[in-house]
Amino acid sequence: MRGLYIHIPFCKRICSYCDFPKLVSNEKNYKIYIDAIKKEIDSKKEDLVNIDTVYIGGGTPNVLPNELLIDLLKHIHPYIMNAKEVTIEANPELITISQADIFYEYGISRVSLGVESTSDSSLKLLGRGHKIEDVTKAIDILRDKHIQNINLDFIFGYPMETLDNLKSDLEYVYKENVPHVSFYSLILEDKTIFSYLLSKGELKLLDDDLIADMYDYINKDLYNHGYNHYEISNYAKDGYESIHNELYWKEMEYVGIGMGASGFIKPYRYANYKTLKKYLECIEEERILIPLEEEKKEFMMLGLRMLDGISLSYYESKYHSSPIFDFDLSKHIDSGLLKIEGDRLFIPEDKLFIANIVYEEFV
Ligand code: SF4
Numbered sequence: 001m002r003g004l005y006i007h008i009p010f011c012k013r014i015c016s017y018c019d020f021p022k023l024v025s026n027e028k029n030y031k032i033y034i035d036a037i038k039k040e041i042d043s044k045k046e047d048l049v050n051i052d053t054v055y056i057g058g059g060t061p062n063v064l065p066n067e068l069l070i071d072l073l074k075h076i077h078p079y080i081m082n083a084k085e086v087t088i089e090a091n092p093e094l095i096t097i098s099q100a101d102i103f104y105e106y107g108i109s110r111v112s113l114g115v116e117s118t119s120d121s122s123l124k125l126l127g128r129g130h131k132i133e134d135v136t137k138a139i140d141i142l143r144d145k146h147i148q149n150i151n152l153d154f155i156f157g158y159p160m161e162t163l164d165n166l167k168s169d170l171e172y173v174y175k176e177n178v179p180h181v182s183f184y185s186l187i188l189e190d191k192t193i194f195s196y197l198l199s200k201g202e203l204k205l206l207d208d209d210l211i212a213d214m215y216d217y218i219n220k221d222l223y224n225h226g227y228n229h230y231e232i233s234n235y236a237k238d239g240y241e242s243i244h245n246e247l248y249w250k251e252m253e254y255v256g257i258g259m260g261a262s263g264f265i266k267p268y269r270y271a272n273y274k275t276l277k278k279y280l281e282c283i284e285e286e287r288i289l290i291p292l293e294e295e296k297k298e299f300m301m302l303g304l305r306m307l308d309g310i311s312l313s314y315y316e317s318k319y320h321s322s323p324i325f326d327f328d329l330s331k332h333i334d335s336g337l338l339k340i341e342g343d344r345l346f347i348p349e350d351k352l353f354i355a356n357i358v359y360e361e362f363v
Contacts, residue, residue, distance in 0.1 A: 021260030309346025
C-alpha cells in the first residue's frame with residue numbers, strides 16, 4: 001500500500017491550541033504555493049505509482065478558491081485514479097455547494113470536518129471561526145452531494161470544558177450518525193495562544209483525573225453506539241476505519257508533498273522545510289534522509305498510537321536491537337504506562353490519554 005499526503009498550510013485564523021505548520025491566509029501566496037506543489041508532484045512522479053490513499057491536510061485545504069482547488073485536483077488526478085480513499089480536511093464554515101460539487105467531481109471520497117466542540121462558547125475560546133450550525137449545514141451540503149464518508153474531529157480536555165459539554169458533543173455525533181469520529185485530547189504545545197495565556201495565569205488546565213474520566217467516557221459511550229476504537233483518538237463504524245491513517249501507523253510507504261510534509265519511500269525518509277520561504281526555495285532539492293535514530297523514534301511513536309502497539313520481534317528483525325535497549329522504557333513498564341504481552345509492547349487503553357509521557361522518550 002502506498003499513500004499520498006498533500007499539505008495546504010493556509011488558515012483564515014490561528015486557533016488557540018494549534019502548533020501545526022500553518023500560515024495566516026495571504027491570498028497572494030495561494031497560487032504561488034499551488035504552482036510549487038505541482039512542481040514537487042512532477043519531481044516525484046516515479047514514486048507516485050499505485051497510490052491507494054490520498055490525504056489533503058492542513059492548515060485548511062478548503063480555504064483555497066475553487067479554481068485553485070480544481071487546478072490541484074486535476075494535477076493529481078492521473079496519479080490517484082485507483083485510490084480507494086481520497087480525504088480532504090475542511091473547516092465547516094468554508095464549505096459551499098460549489099466546493100462540494102468540486103469534491104465530488106474530482107473524486108474526493110471522504111471529508112474530515114474540524115468541529116472541535118458543539119458549544120459555541122467553547123469554539124470561541126478555542127479560536128475557531130465557526131458555530132455548530134455551520135457544521136450541520138456543511139454535513140447537509142456534503143450529503144446532498146453524495147459524500148457520506150464524513151469524519152468529525154473533536155478536541156476534549158480543554159480549559160473550562162465540562163463532562164456535560166463532552167456529552168453534548170457525543171450526542172451530536174449520534175444525531176448526525178457520521179461513520180467516523182476523532183477525539184483528540186488537548187495537548188498544550190509551546191508557542192500557542194493557550195500556552196501564552198497559561199503563562200500569564202489567565203487560563204487553567206483541567207485536572208488530569210477529569211481528563212481521564214472524559215477519555216473513559218468517550219471510549220465506552222462510542223463503543224455502546226457501535227463505533228470501534230481502532231486507534232488512540234479514532235473511532236469508526238464497521239468498514240469506515242481510515243485507510244490513510246493506518247498507513248502511517250503501520251509503517252507503509254507514502255509520498256509527502258508541500259511545506260512541512262514528510263514522506264517514506266523505502267528505505268528513505270524525507271521531510272520538507274517547515275517555512276514557506278525555505279520550502280519554495282528548496283522544492284527542487286533532493287530528499288533529506290532522516291538518520292536511523294530518528295527513524296526508530298518515529299517507528300515507536302507511530303506504533304504506540306495503535307492499541308496493538310508494536311511487535312518486539314519485528315523491531316528486532318528491522319533494527320537488530322530491542323526498544324528496551326534503545327530507549328529508557330523500563331520506568332514506564334514499571335509504572336504500568338507500557339505493557340508487554342507476548343510479542344506486543346503497547347500502551348494500555350486506559351492510559352492512552354497520558355500517552356504523551358511515553359512519547360517524550362521519542363522526541
Ligand atoms: S487547528 Fe487547523 S484551522 Fe486551526 S490554526 Fe491549526 S491548522 Fe489552522
